[in-house]
Amino acid sequence: MKIDSHAILAQVRANQAALKGCPGPHDFSVNTEPQRLGGRWRCTRCGGEVDFLARHWYQNGLVDGGKS
Ligand SMILES: [Zn+2]
Numbered sequence: 001m002k003i004d005s006h007a008i009l010a011q012v013r014a015n016q017a018a019l020k021g022c023p024g025p026h027d028f029s030v031n032t033e034p035q036r037l038g039g040r041w042r043c044t045r046c047g048g049e050v051d052f053l054a055r056h057w058y059q060n061g062l063v064d065g066g067k068s
Contacts, residue, residue: 015048022046025062028055 019026028041028050038052050058 018046019043019048019050022048026058028058 022043022045024045026043026048027045028043030042030044031039032042032049033040040049040051041055042049
C-alpha cells in the first residue's frame with residue numbers, strides 16, 4: 001500500500017486548523033481509536049484530534065491555569 005504523504009499532510013493541517021479555530025476550551029472526551037495505546041482523542045467542540053500525551057498536557061495546563 002502506497003502512503004499518500006500529501007493526503008496525510010492535508011489531514012494534519014486540517015486538524016491543526018480545527019484545533020486553532022476551537023471556541024475553547026477543548027473537550028477531548030471522544031476516543032476515536034480505543035484500540036490504540038493511549039487512544040486518540042477528539043474535541044467535541046472543534047472536532048480536532050490529539051494523541052493521549054497532548055491531551056494529558058493540555059488538561060494539566062487547564063488545571064494549572066485555573067489556579068492562578
Ligand atoms: Zn477544541
